[in-house]
Amino acid sequence: xxxxxxxxxxxxxxxxxxxxxxxxxxxxxxxxxxxxxxxxxxxxxxxxxxxxxxxxxxxxxxxxxxxxxxxxxxxxxxxxxxxxxxxxxxxxxxxxxxxxxxxxxxxxxxxxxxxxxxxxxxxxxxxxxxxxxxxxxxxxxxxxxxxxxxxxxxxxxxxxxxxxxxxxxxxxxxxxxxxxxxxxxxxxxxxxxxxxxxxxxxxxxxxxxxxxxxxxxxxxxxxxxxxxxxxxxxxxxxxxxxxxxxxxxxxxxxxxxxxxxxxxxxxxxxxxxxxxxxxxxxxxxxxxxxxxxxxxxxxxxxxxxxxxxxxxxxxxxxxxxxxxxxxxxxxxxxxxxxxxxxxxxxxxxxxxxxxxxxxxxxxxxxxxxxxxxxxxxxxxxxxxxxxxxxxxxxxxxxxxxxxxxxxxxxxxxxxxxxxxxxxxxxxxxxxxxxxxxxxxxxxxxxxxxxxxxxxxxxxxxxxxxxxx
Numbered sequence: 314x315x316x317x318x319x320x321x322x323x324x325x326x327x328x329x330x331x332x333x334x335x336x337x338x339x340x341x342x343x344x345x346x347x348x349x350x351x352x353x354x355x356x357x358x359x360x361x362x363x364x365x366x367x368x369x370x371x372x373x374x375x376x377x378x379x380x381x382x383x384x385x386x387x388x389x390x391x392x393x394x395x396x397x398x399x400x401x402x403x404x405x406x407x408x409x410x411x412x413x414x415x416x417x418x419x420x421x422x423x424x425x426x427x428x429x430x431x432x433x434x435x436x437x438x439x440x441x442x443x444x445x446x447x448x449x450x451x452x453x454x455x456x457x458x459x460x461x462x463x464x465x466x467x468x469x470x471x472x473x474x475x476x477x478x479x480x481x482x483x484x485x486x487x488x489x490x491x492x493x494x495x496x497x498x499x500x501x502x503x504x505x506x507x508x509x510x511x512x513x514x515x516x517x518x519x520x521x522x523x524x525x526x527x528x529x530x531x532x533x534x535x536x537x538x539x540x541x542x543x544x545x546x547x548x549x550x551x552x553x554x555x556x557x558x559x560x561x562x563x564x565x566x567x568x569x570x571x572x573x574x575x576x577x578x579x580x581x582x583x584x585x586x587x588x589x590x591x592x593x594x595x596x597x598x599x600x601x602x603x604x605x606x607x608x609x610x611x612x613x614x615x616x617x618x619x620x621x622x623x624x625x626x627x628x629x630x631x632x633x634x635x636x637x638x639x640x641x642x643x644x645x646x647x648x649x650x651x652x653x654x655x656x657x658x659x660x661x662x663x664x665x666x667x668x669x670x671x672x673x674x675x676x677x678x679x680x681x682x683x684x685x686x687x688x689x690x691x692x693x694x695x696x697x698x699x700x701x702x703x704x705x706x707x708x709x710x711x712x713x714x715x716x717x718x719x720x721x722x723x724x725x726x727x728x729x730x731x732x733x734x735x736x737x738x739x740x741x742x743x744x745x746x747x748x749x750x751x752x753x754x755x756x757x758x759x760x761x762x763x764x765x766x767x768x769x770x771x772x773x774x775x776x777x778x779x780x781x
């Protein structure tokens with residue numbers, strides 16, 4: 314995504330997705346990128362807050378350059394919002410409770426996986442539609458010719474628009490804008506189901522600029538359009554997380570270490586947990602922005618930055634992985650968009666061997682809150698009622714479920730960041746602006762915002778900022 318913020322803020326210059334693609338062959342974002350990044354005083358120690366993809370990538374790049382790095386993670390595991398899970402009843406199968414896919418247009422995470430010899434496997438879906446209690450297989454449903462023509466007109470105009478013209482879309486929500494350009498009401502309702510899974514909330518709440526810039530390179534008005542779902546990490550995303558963590562110095566990663574304060578004095582940054590203090594020449598804060606105001610900063614964050622952190626919302630998403638003793642769904646590449654309880658159901662164990670399999674229920678927004686508030690048996694019963702349209706054998710085949718409601722997660726308060734109309738150009742620059750010797754990284758700041766690519770790329774930008 315090419316979502317450039319205003320230029321008037323004094324901060325590291327954001328590197329767009331297109332710039333990353335142009336420089337993708339440069340190992341570790343080396344010297345040719347330095348002209349795009351504000352120079353910093355050379356330093357040799359850094360404390361990284363957060364051991365998700367952003368924090369670990371930053372730590373890895375700094376460590377490889379000879380820095381002494383400490384990584385503090387509040388959870389009892391590395392990975393943050395990327396977390397692979399195996400049911401005890403079927404340890405041969407792996408599914409994802411958080412971040413899932415890697416896209417063909419995600420150069421930094423693709424390069425990182427290759428560099429660390431982490432294997433990827435191809436991935437694709439064909440989309441079924443469950444609407445008004447009717448199941449429509451691929452090839453038996455489509456968007457109207459009217460909507461297809463409207464989308465083509467909009468894309469042709471968008472691609473030739475100036476940046477200033479594109480920025481005006483940030484005044485609109487995506488639902489309203491789709492209607493404004495001529496997408497029919499019926500097709501908008503289908504796009505509401507599909508697109509809400511990209512943001513964790515209704516598209517009535519999402520910036521039209523953010524959405525348009527994400528979908529510009531996709532075959533959007535196509536039932537089988539998949540938004541950057543081209544690869545899976547073989548063995549799960551935790552394999553890649555583990556490979557990065559293994560490259561850090563022994564003892565560099567501290568789990569169960571929740572940060573309570575960050576203090577800057579005499580050119581040094583001190584990061585405190587309940588039991589320890591860690592000093593460095595710099596700090597990279599790579600936790601979600603939702604955690605910023607739970608930490609005491611001295612000197613304090615600017616009122617504008619603190620308010621921006623409060624304003625930015627994280628999508629409400631519950632992933633319910635459902636283990637079945639047999640694969641009753643119609644195809645390995647099965648994905649279902651639904652107007653029932655969950656907006657999406659998809660095959661989590663695509664390409665994995667064995668008779669057993671896992672389907673994922675993916676509910677967002679208000680529906681995610683409804684499911685999260687239910688007991689496990691009630692939630693299972695609700696999901697099985699939805700899946701009767703796919704097969705009457707679903708309930709009988711169910712072995713177990715495992716749920717992750719991200720809106721209830723104490724260290725994220727949601728899944729990925731969701732920018733409302735008017736926020737992308739107003740609060741994102743404030744959130745990425747350095748606070749003294751504290752730099753910021755995370756998917757919420759990435760050009761590929763909402764993807765693991767966004768986390769990896771911003772971690773690399775923060776590291777390169779210190780190295781340049």
